[in-house]
Amino acid sequence: MSVYTELNSSDFTAILADYNLGQLHDFQGIAAGIENSNYFIITDSGRYVLTIFERMQAEELPYFMRLMKHLATNGLSCPDVMARHDGSLLFETNGKQGCIVSCLSGKTLDALNMAQLRSSGESLARLHLAGADFDEHRSNPTGPEWLAGKIAEVVEKTASIYGRDAAELLTDELTSQRALDWSSLPRGVIHGDLFVDNILFDGDQASGIIDFYYAHDAAFAMDIAITLNAQAVLLGDHDQQRMDAFLSGYEKLRPLQQQEREALPLLLRLGALRFWVSRLYDAIYPRGGAMTQTKDPEEYRRKLMFHRRKA
Structure with a gap:
């Protein structure tokens, strides 16, 4: 989504310290959409999407995390939310909450046949x-x-x-x-x-x-x-x-x-x-x-x- 919150390599390193995903290798902002700030990140263990929530209320976010896990468990191909060392699914940075999810195969298209x-x-x-x-x-x-x-x-x-x-x-x-x-x-x-x-x-x-x-x-x-x-x-x-x-x-x-x-x-x-x-x-x-x-x-x-x- 559009990037409203800009992060640098030190910010990503601090966030990843609470995950078992390895060291940061690269990151890139995703300029599409209008609601959240999204980045691709690459670590020792693979490629992920890091999202920072810009508009949503903090109390709403656990619903989305648990929904994605439920859907993935029940046969839908959708992102899996990565858990932190303490089992929580959300992190905080710059006074905002965020999550890290798995990347799926495939790509988006401009139009469908x-x-x-x-x-x-x-x-x-x-x-x-x-x-x-x-x-x-x-x-x-x-x-x-x-x-x-x-x-x-x-x-x-x-x-x-x-x-x-x-x-x-x-x-x-x-x-x-x-x-x-x-x-x-x-x-x-x-x-x-x-x-x-x-x-x-x-x-x-x-x-x-x-x-x-x-x-x-x-x-x-x-x-x-x-x-x-x-x-x-x-x-x-x-x-x-x-x-x-x-x-x-x-x-x-x-x-x-x-x-x-x-x-x-x-x-x-x-x-x-x-x-x-x-x-x-x-x-x-x-x-x-x-x-x-x-x-x-x-x-x-x-x-x-x-x-x-x-x-």
Whole structure:
């Protein structure tokens, strides 16, 4: 992710002193994403990712650590959290908490083909099944109250920067979504942020899912909608076929219920609205950082319009 907290070799050496990972050989900041500070580190025992948490509350972090261990134990290819000498899973540096996790095989891709979309669908279904008996819970950090609050904060500046039509679209879609209730849909642990930079591939086969720091309890169909928007919808001529490919892979392991199928078109709109609002907020109220990346809000406005036109 983007690097907001800069570490030097002495910082890494001090952190590694509490692990059984050997001496530091090299490190490199990872300039992608917008939430945490991530580094690749290489030690005597291998290659790892070191993450420093920039925004999350300290009391939330043990949930993510234990979730990743649970998912890995139950058949999902995802990072394993390294334990310190005392068995703890988190370290502290510069007044912030962090963790070290294993590196997975494969690489991220800029865009997925049909075979890769099918494999990604299988991976998401495997995640939902692997988390079925995870007994910890986390509420949705970008739920209805968050959404309404963020729209209130950005709507006027959206009108002045992006135009009155964009501001009206925000409030109109929020009104439509407020009338809906998804509480009866099948639910459990979801990833919540499965963009192409959070899934690894060896060829056409998905080899691992990373970055679980948006994970929470929600409808599985919401996770599907978020992932379809992120991976399958390119605003081109073949988007429906791309979505169908992803869903065919997902349903190999977990067939959708009829109510999930019926909800999906509106959840695609909700997912597009959430990420549009998040990107608008980051563009209007940018944070400083040594290696930061602000993503284009316009992409998700266009995706929301795409789904509204299909309604």
